[in-house]
Amino acid sequence: MWKTFYIKPNEIGILYHRSDFKKILTAGTYTYFGRHWRVEKFDLNNPEAKIENLELLLRNNTAELQEYLLIVRTNFNETALVRMGQKWVNILPNQLRAFWRGFIEVESHIFNLEENLELPTQFVQQLRGFNFSGLTKIFVNESQIALLYVQNNFVRPLEPGEYAFWTAHKGITHYLMSRLDRNPNFPLEEVLIDKHPEFVATYCAIVETTAQQVANIRYQGKVISILPPTSRKLFWQGVDIEIIDISNDAKLSNALASELVSGLPETVSLSCNNLHVCQVPSQHVGLLYTNKEYQTQLEPGIHAWWVYGRSFETEVIDLRLQNMEVSGQDILSKDKVPLRLNLTAGFRIQDPLRAKNGLSDITGFLYKELQFALRAAVGEQALDRILEDKGAIDNSISQYIRPKAAEYGIEIDSVGVKDIILPGEIKNILGKVVEAEKSAQANVIRRREETAATRSMLNTARVMEDNPVALRLKELEVLERISEKIEKIQVNGSLDSILTELIQINRH
Structure with a gap:
């Protein structure tokens, strides 16, 4: 029995x-006698040879196989790159x-991972666009490390550029x-300082502070970091x-505090x-306490202290004139009339330290x-x-409060009762009293005016009796008043007759 096999030009x-290997068949036609012959074909467009039992075939047929095959074998500490035309694979x-x-150009490169995990630069450039398992690429731009x-x-810093490292072994x-971040956070910073002084000396500035030091780190004149005591960065x-x-x-100095x-x-x-910051406005004063002990007074401005190793407390006191309202005080007068009063007082603090040391609550003390x-002042007097x-x-309250406030360095500027609010029934009674008083005053004035009017009329009569011309003028005045109220007057005879008749009418 004959068997014929045809190998295409793009095949092998x-x-x-x-099951025994005999030879490699290139493109062509082959005939063999016997029924136990067989051929395994491979498409050369895919350069990698997926051969079963490759390891077994290489034991006895290495020379013949290597004539047609590029064999790549890696040990436990090796990797390889294989270029197939324009493509790459890693092993x-x-x-x-x-x-x-032969069909497609193939070349291989073996890398010993014990010697170097980094891929040479020429391969990094050729592998742009390819991603492989077991290979890490790193790109560092010009503003980075x-x-x-x-x-x-830690092994070393990587300057700007392209890198690739094998990760299959380690x-x-x-x-x-x-590099633009001037306050960076380095990984395992203490290890870098202690174990890699050459890296620190080349790239870094190390800042260390003792238990009694603080560090300001500046870049281009601006503070970028503040290091507390016993720090290293x-x-x-x-x-x-x-x-x-x-x-x-x-x-802190004034400039640094600002x-x-x-x-x-x-x-x-x-x-x-x-x-610890205290801002004291103008017309105010500040009191500074360190570890609960008074230290000094603070002038207007910005004050700041480093908080390490001490406790600070500050209090700002207003030295300007201040007002206090004591409102809605229900008090009985001496004659048992209930009153509601509102009081206002003006005060200023003259001695802040005495006021704070003597009083826990300045406004509460003054209010009470x-x-x-x-x-006391209202209860001693009748309504x-x-x-x-x-x-x-006002005088009674002022005489009472001024010496008491002065004991604590407080000056009372003014004291006065703003409002006195009476109960409704007391208001009505007082209203009636005022009304009666005003009514009596009105009657007196009315009687006085009536007497004056009568006296004036009597004096007028005496003048007219002694002076006929004045009488005639008065008659004309009366006539004028009458004419204002009459639409039409018909005169028969002279004006004298009219006046005589009017006089006669009045007499009747």
Whole structure:
């Protein structure tokens, strides 16, 4: 029995008799006698040869197979890259792979992972656009530095550029860090400082503070970080470091306090947990207590202290004239009339330290004492006296409160009763009394005016009796008044006759 096999131009075949390898068949027609011949064909457009039992075939037929195949074998500490025309494949450790020669250009490159995990630069450039398992690519731009770690141990920094590392043999990690961030957070910072001084010296500035020091780190004149005592931190080179000794005086200079308290928002946010701040407005004074002990008075302005190792308390006291209202005080007068009074007082603090040391609550003290004084002044006088002379109440309260306030450094500027509110029935009674008084006064005035009018009329009559011309003028005045009320007057005879007749009518 004859068997014929046809191998196409883009194919290659492996001839077997039973299970034994015989030869490689290139393009063409082949005829063999016997029924146990068989051919395994491969498409050369796919250069990788997926041959069963490749390891077994290579034991006895290495020379013949290598004539047609590129054999790539990797050990436990090796990887490989194979280029097939324009394509690349990677081969991980402990693998055996085969690729057909001749039809498509094939080349391989073996890498010893014990010697170097980094892929050479020329391969990194050729592998752009390809992603392989077991290979990590790292791109570092011009504003960055990458920190390379192998098995979580720092190896070296990576300057801007393209890198690739094999990860099949050992774990590779990296941290991309911006050089533009002037307050960076380095991974495992203490390890870098202690174990890698060459990296620190080349790229970093190290800042350390003792138990009595604070550090301000600036870049281009702006504070970018504040380091508390007993701290250690890395920064990129190019920063300015200011070490401040706080062992004797923890107060900041005026310029630094203004910068950290009311400067740029990002600077203020840095200092919020590091400073105790007291802002004293004009016409105010501040009191400073350190570790619960009074220290000094603070003038108007911004004051700030480093909080480390001490406790600070400050209080701002207003030195301006202040008003206090004592409202809605229900008090019985001496004659048992219930009254509601509102009192106002003006005061200013002359000695802040004496006031704070002597009083826990300044306004509460004044309010209570003004209440006592108001009740005593009203309770000693009858209602009529109170209504007649409110100034007496003011004087009584003033004489009581001034010396008491002066004991604590407080000056009373003025005291006065604003309102006296009477019960409804008392208001009605007082209204009737006032009404009766005003009615009597009106009657007296009316009688006085009537007497004056009668006396005036009598004097007029006497003048007219002695002077006929005045009488005739008065007659004309009366006639004028009458004519104002009459639409039409018909005169017969002379004006004298009219006046004579009118006089006669009046007499009747």
